[in-house]
Amino acid sequence: MIERDSAFIGGEWHEADGADVEVVDSTTELPFGRVRLSTAKQADEAVQAAAQALPSWAALGVDRRAGYLEAISHQLALRSDELREIITREVGTPSGLCRTLQVGLPIRLFRLAADTARAFHHEQRFDRTVVRFEPAGVVACITPWNFPLNQIAKKVAYAMAAGCTVVVKPSEIAPLDAYVLAEATREAGLPSGVFNLVSGTGPEIGETLTTHPDVAVVSLTGSTRAGVRVAELAARGMKKTVLELGGKGASVILADATPQVVSAAVEHALERYLHNSGQACGAVTRLIVPRTRRADVERELLEGLSRFPVGDPFDPATEVGPLVSATQRDRVRSYIELGISSGLNLLVGGSEPPAGHETGYYVTPTIFSSVDPTSRLAQEEIFGPVLVVMEADDDDHAVELANDTQYGLNGAVWGADHDRCVELARRVQVGSITVNGAGGGAGAPSGGLKMSGLGREYGEFGYREFLEPRSYHGALTEPAISEG
Structure with a gap:
């Protein structure tokens, strides 16, 4: 002690x-x-x-x-x-x-x-x-x-x-x-x-x-x-x-994204929403995808999630550990239960603890797809391993969805045309934004807009x-x- x-x-x-x-x-x-x-x-x-x-x-x-x-x-x-x-x-x-x-x-x-x-x-x-x-x-x-x-x-x-x-x-x-x-x-x-x-x-x-x-x-x-x-x-x-x-970071995949770019974007989304078990204001917890590419993205999410095992945080193989407290665990599970009871499309996960981890403040990594952007899960900071996928009709709609939040901390944009990505990134109201997975420069500031x-x-x-x-x-x- x-x-x-x-x-x-x-x-x-x-x-x-x-x-x-x-x-x-x-x-x-x-x-x-x-x-x-x-x-x-x-x-x-x-x-x-x-x-x-x-x-x-x-x-x-x-x-x-x-x-x-x-x-x-x-x-x-x-x-x-x-x-x-x-x-x-x-x-x-x-x-x-x-x-x-x-x-x-x-x-x-x-x-x-x-x-x-x-x-x-x-x-x-x-x-x-x-x-x-x-x-x-x-x-x-x-x-x-x-x-x-x-x-x-x-x-x-x-x-x-x-x-x-x-x-x-x-x-x-x-x-x-x-x-x-x-x-x-x-x-x-x-x-x-x-x-x-x-x-x-x-x-x-x-x-x-x-x-x-x-x-x-x-x-x-x-x-x-x-x-x-x-x-x-x-x-x-x-x-x-x-x-x-707080934050409610959005990662936007553009319609011109190649299969390779989509794979990289999905991997980034998984990493960022599971980062520190989702206990990060800079987590990416909204994934905005072209309506015509949703099925491809869902398939990659399900395949990629297996690369992020839940377990004992002292086990070198573990990528997702427990949450900080019973209060935080219960809060996150209540959001998952709300999503299910509201009829949101549960792609994977749920409110039950991960198998074999009934002890500890564990939450099963969860993804909802085709989520209504006005829902609480799309609007509120959950602070746990919960990702929502939303569909955009075009670039303007993607920007509208990305900005439809009280928060403005961070985000990401993915696409084949770099100039198009940068133009869209400039329209997203956040303090920092990543274009095609580029790392942050040394000395670059961290901070947000809006709330x-x-x-x-x-x-x-x-x-x-x-x-x-x-x-x-x-x-x-x-x-x-x-x-x-």
């Missing part, structure tokens, strides 16, 4: 003063950890510690701050096996994916943030005015359970690189990896108060941080509902918000979110010219 009964405030561990919560293994349904939550009083103390550390950290200089980030990355790498086991048990992510994405990427992010800060031009000149990009202040980082360490790292690393100090509130469902990060900052010699950690619920700790007068920026990844609440509270104090929220959020993360775009431009008029050495 892993037990964490403290908050990390001002570089020291302080006994938490809230209730104990169990952290449950998603495969066995048995507790394997216990965390003591903090109260609003300790959240306030954490912000005070961050505020006290801010002036010296901001004045330290880019190179020295970057050196600390690289040291944190090194300390995390030393504990990568421990982190992989914790997150696999917390979230259910298959161990191989956990190694690269849940652990490997956060380790890299601290180094990437250091490189971004070193390369960024923090000063610009306009005639006799100097514009300096300066640290925004104390940042509250409120993070989810689906990619727990990664979501913390992409906020914390860039915020600290920019000269901000941070207070982290991890999800109480998957909090254990955050404590390893806190220990890593201490081992790296990070100055006291630059990184602070308090566990707790959103209504108590999250709202305390969001409304605290000494917090300048609130960076949240979570549901759209949580993002709206944070935005409302932050607006009262004119705080900047960076919000990465998928505000602001951007990663690279220079994410770095800028934690900086404020300030204009110094007459700051150049040349004397100002008097008028009159």
Whole structure:
């Protein structure tokens, strides 16, 4: 049993003063950890510690701050096996994916943030005015359970690189990896108060941080509902918000797609809707296909699904593990039952657990076809392994279906004519879109349109979110010219 009964405030561990919560293994349904939550009083103390550390950290200089980030990355790498086991048990992510994405990427992010800060031009000149990009202040980082360490790292690393100090509130469902990060900052010699950690619920700790007068920026990844609440509270104090929220990604196959392109598109759709068992805001959960190609796509989906076995996340052969909790499992199964009871065409799957996996928070990968675009399954973020297939009459209809959602996070387009794909991609209202499976460029931003959020993360775009431009008029050495 892993037990964490403290908050990390001002570089020291302080006994938490809230209730104990169990952290449950998603495969066995048995507790394997216990965390003591903090109260609003300790959240306030954490912000005070961050505020006290801010002036010296901001004045330290880019190179020295970057050196600390690289040291944190090194300390995390030393504990990568421990982190992989914790997150696999917390979230259910298959161990191989956990190694690269849940652990490997956060380790890299601290180094990437250091490189971004070193390369960024923090000063610009306009005639006799100097514009300096300066640290925004104390940042509250409120993070989810689906990619727990990664979501913390992409906020914390860039915020600290920019000269901000941070207070982290991890999800109480998957909090254990955050404590390893806190220990890593201490081992790296990070100055006291630059990184602070308090566990707790959103209504108590999250709202305390969001409304605290000494917090300048609130960076949240979570549901759209949580993002709206944070935005409302932050607006009262004119705080900047960076919000990465829900998604309902659509992958569009065009009528000119060759059989090879269709196969690649289907493989991509399977990978993206089953990614982390569907527990990803960037999952592709809608597949829009030409009406005349639906039968071909259905056949490829059924054939391809066999390449994604469900199983124990520690088994190297497993591609789809359990969900994070009983609550999440039951929620996803209820959507499947709704689809069946509503008369949607069930292509494969269902609400029963996968054979041999009655224990654990497993959901059978499910696909509905010929789905009414107005149905709840086509409109709402399910956050589980459920894919809906919809039919389009032409390109315009495909764009209409892709945009018929409150979300605008990501998408994909597939076809034989590259220019046609790009033209259609530009009409889809999302923050990022893939054309024929191309990978994302290093440093490209992540973020959404519409109800998928505000602001951007990663690279220079994410770095800028934690900086404020300030204009110094007459700051150049040349004397100002008097008028009159």
